[in-house]
Amino acid sequence: MIKVDTSSFVPIYEQIKKEFKKEIFRGDLKPNDPLPSIRDLATELLINPNTVARAYRDLEMEGFIYTKKGKGCYVADDSTRFMAEERKSILMISIDEAIEEAKKFGLSPEEIKRLFEERLGASLKGIDKGE
Amino acid sequence: MIKVDTSSFVPIYEQIKKEFKKEIFRGDLKPNDPLPSIRDLATELLINPNTVARAYRDLEMEGFIYTKKGKGCYVADDSTRFMAEERKSILMISIDEAIEEAKKFGLSPEEIKRLFEERLGASLKGIDKGE
Amino acid sequence: MIKVDTSSFVPIYEQIKKEFKKEIFRGDLKPNDPLPSIRDLATELLINPNTVARAYRDLEMEGFIYTKKGKGCYVADDSTRFMAEERKSILMISIDEAIEEAKKFGLSPEEIKRLFEERLGASLKGIDKGE
Amino acid sequence: MIKVDTSSFVPIYEQIKKEFKKEIFRGDLKPNDPLPSIRDLATELLINPNTVARAYRDLEMEGFIYTKKGKGCYVADDSTRFMAEERKSILMISIDEAIEEAKKFGLSPEEIKRLFEERLGASLKGIDKGE
DNA sequence: GTGGTCTAGACCACC
DNA sequence: GTGGTCTAGACCACA
Numbered sequence: 001m002i003k004v005d006t007s008s009f010v011p012i013y014e015q016i017k018k019e020f021k022k023e024i025f026r027g028d029l030k031p032n033d034p035l036p037s038i039r040d041l042a043t044e045l046l047i048n049p050n051t052v053a054r055a056y057r058d059l060e061m062e063g064f065i066y067t068k069k070g071k072g073c074y075v076a077d078d079s080t081r082f083m084a085e086e087r088k089s090i091l092m093i094s095i096d097e098a099i100e101e102a103k104k105f106g107l108s109p110e111e112i113k114r115l116f117e118e119r120l121g122a123s124l125k126g127i128d129k130g131e
Numbered sequence: 132m133i134k135v136d137t138s139s140f141v142p143i144y145e146q147i148k149k150e151f152k153k154e155i156f157r158g159d160l161k162p163n164d165p166l167p168s169i170r171d172l173a174t175e176l177l178i179n180p181n182t183v184a185r186a187y188r189d190l191e192m193e194g195f196i197y198t199k200k201g202k203g204c205y206v207a208d209d210s211t212r213f214m215a216e217e218r219k220s221i222l223m224i225s226i227d228e229a230i231e232e233a234k235k236f237g238l239s240p241e242e243i244k245r246l247f248e249e250r251l252g253a254s255l256k257g258i259d260k261g262e
Numbered sequence: 263m264i265k266v267d268t269s270s271f272v273p274i275y276e277q278i279k280k281e282f283k284k285e286i287f288r289g290d291l292k293p294n295d296p297l298p299s300i301r302d303l304a305t306e307l308l309i310n311p312n313t314v315a316r317a318y319r320d321l322e323m324e325g326f327i328y329t330k331k332g333k334g335c336y337v338a339d340d341s342t343r344f345m346a347e348e349r350k351s352i353l354m355i356s357i358d359e360a361i362e363e364a365k366k367f368g369l370s371p372e373e374i375k376r377l378f379e380e381r382l383g384a385s386l387k388g389i390d391k392g393e
Numbered sequence: 394m395i396k397v398d399t400s401s402f403v404p405i406y407e408q409i410k411k412e413f414k415k416e417i418f419r420g421d422l423k424p425n426d427p428l429p430s431i432r433d434l435a436t437e438l439l440i441n442p443n444t445v446a447r448a449y450r451d452l453e454m455e456g457f458i459y460t461k462k463g464k465g466c467y468v469a470d471d472s473t474r475f476m477a478e479e480r481k482s483i484l485m486i487s488i489d490e491a492i493e494e495a496k497k498f499g500l501s502p503e504e505i506k507r508l509f510e511e512r513l514g515a516s517l518k519g520i521d522k523g524e
Numbered sequence: 525g526t527g528g529t530c531t532a533g534a535c536c537a538c539c
Numbered sequence: 540g541t542g543g544t545c546t547a548g549a550c551c552a553c554a
Contacts (some may be wrong), residue, residue: 006331009140009141009142009145009551010140011140011551012552012553013552013553014140014171021137022232022235022236022237025236025237026235026236026237027237032215043133047554048332048553048554049554050553050554051552051553051554054552054553087236090232090236091229091232091233091236091238091246092250094228094229094232094233095223095229095233095246095247095250096250096254097225097229098222098225098226098228098229099250099251099254100254101153101221101222101225101252101548102222102225104150104157105153105156105157105218105221105222106156106157106158107222108254109251112251113247113248113251115222115226116226116247118245119223119226119227119230120230120240120243120244120247121170122554123227123230123231123234124240142528142529142530143529143530144529144530160526168540168541168542169541169542170540170541170542178530178531179530179531179532180531180532180542181530181532182530182531183528185529185530187542188542188543192323198541198542198543199538199539199542200399200537200538200539200540200541200542200543201441201537201538201539201540201541201542202539202540202541202542203541203542204541204542210550240543245530271402271404271407272402273402273543273544273545274544274545275544275545276402281497284494284498284499285467285499287498287499288497288498288499289499292529298527299526299527300526300527301525301526301527305489309545309546310545310546310547311527311546311547312545312546312547312548313544313545313546315527316544316545317526318527319527319528320551325509329526329527329528330526330527330553331526331527331552331553331554332525332526332527332552332553332554333525333526333527333554334526334527335526335527335552343441344524351497352494352498353491353494353495353498353500353508354512356487356490356491356494356495357491357495357512358510358512358516359487359491359512360484360487360488361481361512361516362516363483363484363487364484364487365516366412366415366487367415367418367419367480367483367484368415368418368419368420369484371513371517374513375509375510375513375522377484378488378509378513379506380398381485381488381489381492382492382502382505382506382509383495385489385492385493386502403538404538405537405538406537406538424530440538440539441539442539443538443539444537444538444539447537447538523529525553525554526547526552526553526554527551527552527553528550528551528552528553529549529550529551529552530548530549530550530551531548531549531550532546532547532548533545533546533547534545534546534547534548535542535543535544535545535546536543536544536545536546537541537542537543537544538540538541538542538543539540539541539542
């Protein structure tokens with residue numbers, strides 16, 4: 001389910017954090033649900049367990065998950081406390097960035113809108129292909 | 132004109148490279164136009180000259196600019212050779228990322244579209260505010 | 263194994279690049295073989311790690327090696343793709359330069375040939391001396 | 394007559410120095426012959442007069458030329474004093490470098506010799522083409 | 525431990 | 540003044 005892009009400039013642990021925040025917000029992960037074990041996730045993503053551990057540690061510090069020593073990590077009861085603003089900021093930032101890029105390349109608002117809708121359409125078709 | 136975000140995960144030199152590629156594509160920088168001197172730009176951006184030099188060196192290796200020793204750096208004659216695909220890839224990537232984020236947060240295509248148009252509107256008003 | 267001449271006009275990082283290209287071409291370095299670590303090679307050559315890093319970064323941009331973050335640098339699978347022409351150009355250039363020098367000093371083709379063979383003989387004896 | 398390669402790592406003033414040493418050795422420039430004026434040569438080579446001045450200054454310090462203030466630069470009477478060893482070292486160095494390159498690329502002595510003769514032949518034909 | 529980025533500051537070739 | 544190379548050493552992400 002979770003994917004990471006090792007060629008991205010964004011650190012892998014940040015990508016992992018973001019993925020879990022999304023799953024929690026969507027409700028795919030509910031309070032007290034267990035997260036995959038550090039070793040399993042590291043194996044699945046072909047990365048070092050330390051990197052997953054770093055992501056989990058951050059998520060715990062931010063209050064999204066809690067850790068039972070010797071058992072594993074679980075979604076916190078109040079995990080959705082900050083989710084609305086988290087969601088908003090993550091979405092706003094990425095959309096605003098895309099708009100900024102397009103403006104800096106000299107595209108008009110109409111062109112930007114058309115391009116976005118084109119990509120949105122392509123993305124929806126992508127779903128059918130099982131992505 | 133150019134801005135960099137030192138808190139971003141994207142390296143400063145990559146941000147500088149992208150900015151100049153946009154200016155060249157828009158035509159704000161034409162073939163044989165001089166780029167700001169390394170020291171001047173470093174002073175303006177409050178960063179180290181080596182960081183600007185790294186960006187300029189990369190741009191030269193990628194064929195966008197050329198260097199006259201002791202004189203300065205200039206936009207290459209064939210600087211727009213790869214610009215179409217560069218522009219496309221940069222725009223596609225940022226737009227697709229925004230769409231991916233929204234989908235992963237569980238938004239429907241209609242919600243994504245509405246949110247995008249809302250941000251696009253906000254961005255256009257931003258221009259009036261003198262950004 | 264690798265040597266650099268810090269008094270040469272040729273930048274150290276260029277000398278390092280050339281050495282690795284030769285090793286790859288000769289087959290002493292095969293695809294997926296690891297290169298020496300940046301710090302180790304810098305220590306061995308008595309130069310700054312940044313200088314080695316510059317050479318490795320260039321080799322990566324030119325497609326001869328690839329980098330695994332936190333692991334090291336490795337010879338690329340298609341590292342020999344451009345090697346034939348690289349080798350040819352490097353060899354042609356140095357031989358042609360030697361011939362040009364000799365001609366400009368007024369030597370006849372016969373004298374040039376004799377001098378070259380004399381040096382080649384001296385070089386072969388040099389091997390026996392354990393160079 | 395004189396050529397410089399601005400893309401070479403060898404400084405332009407070093408290339409100019411070497412060219413004049415060759416001309417003196419060949420006898421194309423004899424004691425008390427005038428050198429081209431700094432401005433003329435700079436114009437001809439499309440470089441900055443300071444660069445030519447640097448080359449002339451070095452040649453004077455090394456005893457190959459002398460300067461008459463307000464008149465120009467002239468070949469020194471004892472200009473050939475060091476020429477034999479200069480010539481030898483310049484030729485040895487470039488030939489030995491070419492041989493070293495070839496050896497490092499894994500060529501056998503026979504291959505090196507054949508390649509050298511091939512290039513020497515090509516070079517002689519080049520003369521006919523008016524190079 | 526690895527490589528990547530960035531800083532601060534030196535020296536050099538060239539304009 | 541310009542850019543290019545190199546050094547010394549910092550911090551970070553990753554294994």
